[in-house]
Structure formats: structure tokens, C-alpha cells
Amino acid sequence: MVSRVIPVDPFDLVIFGGTGDLAQGKILPALFRRFCAGQWAEGAQVIGAARTDYDRDKFRNLVRNSLESHAGRHSQDTAALNAFLQRVDYVTLDAVADHGWAELAQKLQPDRVRAFYFSVGPRLFGPLAERIEAYDLTTPQTRIVVEKPFGHDLESARALNATLAAHFRESQIYRIDHYLGKETVQNLMAVRFGNMLFEPLWNSQYVDHIQITVAESVGINGREEYYERAGAMRDMMQNHLMQLLCLIAMEPPAKFDPDAVRDEKLKVIRALDPVKPHHIVRGQFEGESSSYRKAVGNPRSTTESYVALRAHISNWRWAGTPFYLRTGKRLVARSSVINVMFKDAPHSIFGADAGRHANALSIRLQPNEGITLKVTIKEPGQGGMRLVDVPLDMSFAEALGAENQDPPDAYERLVMDVIRGNQTLFMRGDEVEAAWAWTDPIIAGWQARGDVPKPYESGSTGPGDAELLMKRDGRRWQGINP
Numbered sequence: 001m002v003s004r005v006i007p008v009d010p011f012d013l014v015i016f017g018g019t020g021d022l023a024q025g026k027i028l029p030a031l032f033r034r035f036c037a038g039q040w041a042e043g044a045q046v047i048g049a050a051r052t053d054y055d056r057d058k059f060r061n062l063v064r065n066s067l068e069s070h071a072g073r074h075s076q077d078t079a080a081l082n083a084f085l086q087r088v089d090y091v092t093l094d095a096v097a098d099h100g101w102a103e104l105a106q107k108l109q110p111d112r113v114r115a116f117y118f119s120v121g122p123r124l125f126g127p128l129a130e131r132i133e134a135y136d137l138t139t140p141q142t143r144i145v146v147e148k149p150f151g152h153d154l155e156s157a158r159a160l161n162a163t164l165a166a167h168f169r170e171s172q173i174y175r176i177d178h179y180l181g182k183e184t185v186q187n188l189m190a191v192r193f194g195n196m197l198f199e200p201l202w203n204s205q206y207v208d209h210i211q212i213t214v215a216e217s218v219g220i221n222g223r224e225e226y227y228e229r230a231g232a233m234r235d236m237m238q239n240h241l242m243q244l245l246c247l248i249a250m251e252p253p254a255k256f257d258p259d260a261v262r263d264e265k266l267k268v269i270r271a272l273d274p275v276k277p278h279h280i281v282r283g284q285f286e287g288e289s290s291s292y293r294k295a296v297g298n299p300r301s302t303t304e305s306y307v308a309l310r311a312h313i314s315n316w317r318w319a320g321t322p323f324y325l326r327t328g329k330r331l332v333a334r335s336s337v338i339n340v341m342f343k344d345a346p347h348s349i350f351g352a353d354a355g356r357h358a359n360a361l362s363i364r365l366q367p368n369e370g371i372t373l374k375v376t377i378k379e380p381g382q383g384g385m386r387l388v389d390v391p392l393d394m395s396f397a398e399a400l401g402a403e404n405q406d407p408p409d410a411y412e413r414l415v416m417d418v419i420r421g422n423q424t425l426f427m428r429g430d431e432v433e434a435a436w437a438w439t440d441p442i443i444a445g446w447q448a449r450g451d452v453p454k455p456y457e458s459g460s461t462g463p464g465d466a467e468l469l470m471k472r473d474g475r476r477w478q479g480i481n482p
Helices: 021-036 056-070 072-076 079-085 101-105 124-133 154-165 181-192 224-249 258-271 293-298 409-420 429-449 463-473
Strands: 011-016 045-050 088-092 113-118 142-147 173-176 207-215 280-286 305-313 321-326 337-341 360-366 371-376 387-395 453-456
Touching: 011 021, 011 409, 021 045, 021 056, 021 072, 021 079, 021 409, 021 429, 045 101, 045 280, 056 072, 056 079, 056 088, 072 079, 088 101, 101 113, 113 124, 113 207, 113 409, 124 142, 142 463, 173 409, 173 429, 181 224, 181 360, 181 371, 224 258, 224 293, 224 305, 224 321, 224 337, 224 429, 258 429, 280 293, 280 429, 280 463, 305 463, 321 463
Parallel strands: 011 045, 011 113, 045 088, 113 142, 142 173, 207 321, 280 453
Antiparallel strands: 207 337, 280 305, 305 321, 337 360, 360 371, 371 387
């Protein structure tokens, strides 16, 4: 099965912070892969912008080295690499002063999509927005892309939204969460709303509970200062896991339209109950070779590198169905998975010896993207009716053929959606604020109680209290498997 490539309109894409790690490691490699796929229109260009005093050739050499390191097999195509670099330009620019802005204006073409990617810290969003407007760089086809964190709490998120709204319409603002660009995350909607098999069962009558796990085997290398201020709750739970929760729990939108989808996601967030203190577990990794406190240089740090919690959604579909969410650093494996655990059959005709069996749908987001449905069958052989659970496994790489073993990176999909003007996979301002309105009381609660994160060993599945969180409810976490 060969995926279709739909070309986009001609565009100018300006990457502020173009010499930084995100631009060089993610954004530019994603653009290059889309260029190799034939998705670029003739005349489209990328302009890097940063304070670093480079000329165009020096910046192109930087991009070449980055692509050779991060673009995989595509970087081996010398002709394509050279052709791509001819579409790359650069301007030395100061985000908080006037230097370089007139030169940038001269490089932009009229009558085409014009996107500005803010690959910089949030403190520069306001100055950049002001100068884009002051130098009359805004057109009817202008879009801006901003990266998380979208604030540190509800108050700062509102201030950030107000700053952007002073210069751009909401329809021009693309708040990017790369998790939403993953192929399997998008498949959540296809599985739910494209198959009659699942949607009638997708409610509290048939679902016992849902687990969402985003486990990382790496630590916080290079992010110590940011992470000590944020912690797992702000860094992962408030955004990535919240978005997965919304997609798994939302009502069917009337159509696959940006605002229709985001309206339903917003309803989920607003229906979340406050989380009770005994339904929250925080952890902090430790070990002989690495510990969180040693990494951040603070022997008394109370910032969590792990958080697990039990959430409830107060609506007709999900009343009484718990959602268990967990995420952490330095865990046993890198694994992101959603497990939909269905209820037992109300009555077993096979007797007590057959044991208890329930279906489970596992949606693997990374690293081995795919979907597994656990079903119950008769164990082969003599000896009566013995039941056994077996998986029906669809690994995308196997099911969709060799052409799809190298699926597009999340940034490839999302950046191209920016050019298309499709906001479906991007967070809206009210959605961000609603997520913070749910998150802030949880953080304020443990701060008021003086809670200290529970230690857990690097390379484990997290603190033991997280297992007790499930055990108290008669349930258990599914394994963290690579």
C-alpha cells in the first residue's frame, strides 16, 4: 500500500530560532523529508532567522550537517539534499530589536502562504508578534506556529494567549503538540469513528477502565533548568497525556473539521472532575549512576519526574469509568500506549475453571506503532473447554507494507498542515486554558500539603505507590514494553 502525497501551495516558512536544536533536529529534517516526497511546490522556501551572525552559505552548511545526522536515508540522496539547500535562506535578526527585520521583509514573496515558526522560548513570542505586525509582514495567508510550553499555569497561559491575540486571529495561531502528529494518534479517530465494531462499545457500559502510559527511558539531560521548574505534571500530563485523553474520550464530532474536533476535546477537559489527593502518585528517579536530584544539582528538590493519577469524566458516556494516566523519566523502556480494558462478560457459560477473561484494545503510539486486540479463544487440544487470551496484532509496518515502514515524522505532518491551513491537530486557546484550569489545583494541592515525590529506581516501572493506586481498585497496570 503506497501512501498518497498531496502537494501543498507555494509558501515562505520563516523559522525564528533557526540555528537552535529544535529547528536543526526536528523542523528542518521534517521539511527535507517532505521535499524528498515531492510535497513542496515550485518556489517554496525556508528562511532561518536568529541572532547568530551567519551568512546564507554558512547556514546552509549547518543545515546540511543536521540533515546528515537527523534525516535518515533521505540524506544519502546528494542531488535531493543540494536541491533542498537551494531553497534555504538565512537572515541575522534580533527578536527584541529592529536589526534584520527589513532584510527579512525583502526576502518574503507576495501572494503565497506565509508561515512564521516561533522555535524560541515563550518570552520572545510577544516581541516577535509585535515586529511581524510593525513591519507589515502579515497577509491574509499568514500563520504562526508556537511550541509548548503554552504558559506555566492558567494565569500565564491567559497572558500568552492575549499577547498572540493582540496581533493575530485565532485562526492564524497554530499551537503545536507533536504527539498529535503521530500516525497512531490520528488513527485513534479512525479506529473509533471509522469502525462500527468499536464505537457502540466505547462507553462506561462496556469499558472497565482506560490506561494511558507515556514512559521514557531517558532522563532530563540538557533540560535540567526547565524541568526543575516544570516537572512531569506540567511537562507531559497537562499537554501530551491530556490530548490523548481527549481523543480517546471525546464524543463524535459532526464532521472532521478543526473547530468541530476541538469543540469536542474541550468538552472532555471541562467535564474532568478534580483529582482527589489519594488518586495522585508522584515519583523521582534515583540510582547509583543517575538520580534526579543529582542531575538538577538540588539535593532537596521536590520536583516530580514521574506522575500517575486516576481521573474521572462526568458525562453520560464515561460516568463511573476511571482513566489511569502515568508518565515518567528513567523508566524501564520507552513506550507510549493506550489500553482500553473492557469489562468481563456478564456471565460465563464455561464455568469457574475457564477463569476470567476480558477483551483489551492496546493502541501503541511508540516505538512500535500499531494496534492489538486481545480476544478469548479455546486453547487447542484435548481436555475440555480451556480458554486462553490471544492477540490480534496489526503492526503498521507489517500490515501496510514496506513502503510504510518509515512513516512520516510527527513534525512532517504538522508543518504541512500549517501550510495547508488545517488546524485540526493543533490546540486552540480555550483548550489550553481549560487544561491549565484542571491542572493548577492538582499542583497547588500537593504544594499546600508539602508532598514529597516517592523515590523509584532508574530502569523500573515507577514508584510502588503507583501499583497500589491500581491495586486498591482491584486492577493492575499493563506492562511497559519496548
